[in-house]
Amino acid sequence: MFDSLLFDLMLVVLIGVLSQWVAWRFRMPAIVVMSIAGLLVGPIFGLINPQETMGELFGPIITFAVAIILFEGSLNLDFKEIRGFSKPVARIVTVGAFIAWIAGSLAAHYLAGLSWAVAFVIGGLFIVTGPTVILPLLRQAKLKPRPAAILKWEGIVVDPFGALLAVFAFEFIKFLDREVTLTSLLLFFAASAFAAFIGWGAARVMGNAFERGTLPEFLKAPILFAVVIFTFVFADEIMHETGLLAVTAMGITMANMRLTTLQDIRHFKENISVLLISGIFVMLTASLDPRTLIEIFNPNIIAYVAAMLFIVRPLSIWLSTIGTELNVREKLLIGWIAPRGIVALTVSGYFASILLENGYADAALLTALTFALVLSTVVLHGFSISFLAKKLNLTTTDESGVLIVGGSRFAAALAQSVKDTGNEVLIVDRSWANLTYARQLGMPIYIGDILSEQTEYHLDLTPYRYMLAMTKADMYNAHVCADFTPDLGRDHLYQTAFHVGKDVQTFTIMGGQTIFTPDVSIYELEDRMSAGHVIRKTMITKQYSYTQYLRERDDKSILLYIFRIDGTIEFFTPEVELQAFAGDAVISLTSPEKIIERVKERLEEAVPYEKIEELFIGDDKAEKTVIPGDAPLSSQ
Incomplete structure (x- = not known):
């Protein structure tokens, strides 16, 4: 033509x-x-x-x-x-x-x-x-x-x-x-x-x-x-x-x-x-x-x-x-x-x-x-x-593996909590320094750009159902979610809230869902970790309902995800209101004052000292704490 x-x-x-x-x-x-x-x-x-147009070229x-x-x-x-x-x-x-x-x-x-x-x-x-x-x-x-x-x-x-x-x-x-x-x-x-x-x-x-x-x-x-x-x-x-x-x-x-x-x-x-x-x-x-x-x-x-x-x-x-x-x-x-x-x-x-x-x-x-x-x-x-x-039963359809893009102290703590549930977890970052806390906790890491095709050659992404983009570059997070939308679907892609103001929050429509809350960016999460906030696991039982948990929880706490009784994970987002039932566990980021308050309450009830550890591992309101880089709370 x-x-x-x-x-x-x-x-x-x-x-x-x-x-x-x-x-x-x-x-x-x-x-x-x-x-x-x-x-x-x-x-x-x-x-x-x-071929005809280019000839010998x-x-x-x-x-x-x-x-x-x-x-x-x-x-x-x-x-x-x-x-x-x-x-x-x-x-x-x-x-x-x-x-x-x-x-x-x-x-x-x-x-x-x-x-x-x-x-x-x-x-x-x-x-x-x-x-x-x-x-x-x-x-x-x-x-x-x-x-x-x-x-x-x-x-x-x-x-x-x-x-x-x-x-x-x-x-x-x-x-x-x-x-x-x-x-x-x-x-x-x-x-x-x-x-x-x-x-x-x-x-x-x-x-x-x-x-x-x-x-x-x-x-x-x-x-x-x-x-x-x-x-x-x-x-x-x-x-x-x-x-x-x-x-x-x-x-x-x-x-x-x-x-x-x-x-x-x-x-x-x-x-x-x-x-x-x-x-x-x-x-x-x-x-x-x-x-x-x-x-x-x-x-x-x-x-x-x-x-x-x-x-x-x-x-x-x-x-x-x-x-x-x-x-x-x-x-x-x-x-x-x-x-x-x-x-x-x-x-x-x-x-x-x-x-x-x-x-x-x-x-x-x-x-x-x-x-x-x-x-x-x-x-x-x-x-x-x-x-x-x-x-042939050769698919991994029931996994709830989590791939976190962006290394930080909060990412390391979140990865530790996911690993404790028995699910696969991996933290990916382009910087070795950003993965310091993850390495201290022994979390699986990968150094590289998740958007690079080379990462696909060296990294098996099949075990991971969810991807959390939590770097300190908001636009990069959105690009990561947009790039993996055809593979994972937007329902399984999350990014932390924009930290530069609500005016650009609409850009997240092109990326993944805002995870946790629209008012807390990765910078705020990092600040809370530096201030001593910890990730806690609270069991929901017939005696201790989810409604009671929401009523009694610290107003400053951030709901992260629910670990279901069947082993799956569901993350909190502003778009969907989750409900937890008996046998589920609610994972949240909470200030240490809440833990101290609970300990005092039990002590006032004359709980023997050796039973205090049950606050974290076994009773109806059992709560588990993950503190990157610190000794277990029970030994302090």
Whole structure:
């Protein structure tokens, strides 16, 4: 429609980013939304055709994007975290990946009709699942920790190596099919080793420069971006197809150097990667030939996709996990869930062009084949994971875990009270110093930005039903709640009251519910903790009703939450008036004068001294006190 490179680039970026937003807002797989958008503006309505408009630039842009995406993905391969998981993970990412490669290659050859060379290349690539599609599904399904951890780490570990396996398969098949000399094949492996060395060296140089302060903060991310491109091109010029290995080795090395500035670099790379993934995926789908869409319904392709779904994936999981602690239900779920993502499609396009240049005419089918597999797996797995997980009893639907965003003394005390109820709790903050009180109490903590995609790679959020945004940055709290609304729902998202005045209180409509009371901000809560206020637990019984508790409680106390008799938690908010019943416990923040008053009352009733402790642990009005950093009240 518009014969303009500038228009095509603008539309690609705009559609890609809008597709990501639509997917986030309506809890849909992003790749499905981008697929539909790309097809609409490309082969269906013919608005753009990036491949024709960009000409020779199309291939290099795709190649650079793939290099950066793989580098960003390999930055998540921290071997220390991987070693923390049990034997099934190691089996699946090694033995399982090998079985999936061989079985997938056989299916591509015998069912899709591809030559051995193309079949083994695409078979190696399709071992990937990918965190970009796995992580949203895990949040949606609320899986139990073990299957969730296995699926997550499989996606992260295998994702960068799928392309590398395809590269090695391509070179090896060329050696077999074209009778390339052994010297040439050994030269390729030597060049590959040298490419890995180049990536390792670039990572060491950049890491040392970061740690020694050689580079200013504002130049670290741009220079790293330039070095990644340089590393890729330099290795690829020595021998084609080794650039991907170089940037992957660079990312893995930097991920395991324990760099103090790596979190900021990851955040920058994450933003670049999201933009590239959005744009490149739209470019690929918009450039599809309408005949490619028709080819998707080719019986051979349909048979191949069915084999990958119902034979190759289950077979690789069941064989690789023999002798592990996984039960039958977990194997069934993991053997079904394997959505292919954006990396598979982008890298497939990259290899399709290379194979065609090397005379493999059947490589023209790769785009249709890949698109069919990606779309089928994302749709089928995306809409079935929750149902199947519930049927197999692998969901954590009854949890009342609490994730607190923002470290403080009050947050630490609140986390301690939640932990005492037997529910999961975690405090997340970007600052180590803000987590001082939490560390003193031994509370689970995580240092990082909850809004960063990198946090999703390293933090399992499935045990947490509630999220409490309690940092001292009000707008940040609102953004946190708004960002997680599609995943948790606004009913499970809370933020502390604004402290800068009631005029901006309406902004909380965009975020979560105001927790506790609209008149008390996190600053006021911190001031009360400093003044000696404590968190108390009061049991409600038939003899001591909730109405009586409200009538007798300290006017200065703040109602925090109710711990129900069934083990669940409900937080107090101005929007909903809660009622407590016999067997429930009311948790509140109360001044110490109330405790002293109760002790005096009991002493006046001639309660023996050794019975005073019952005020806190056992009688009908039992009250438990949590004082961060102080000794137990009974010993003072």
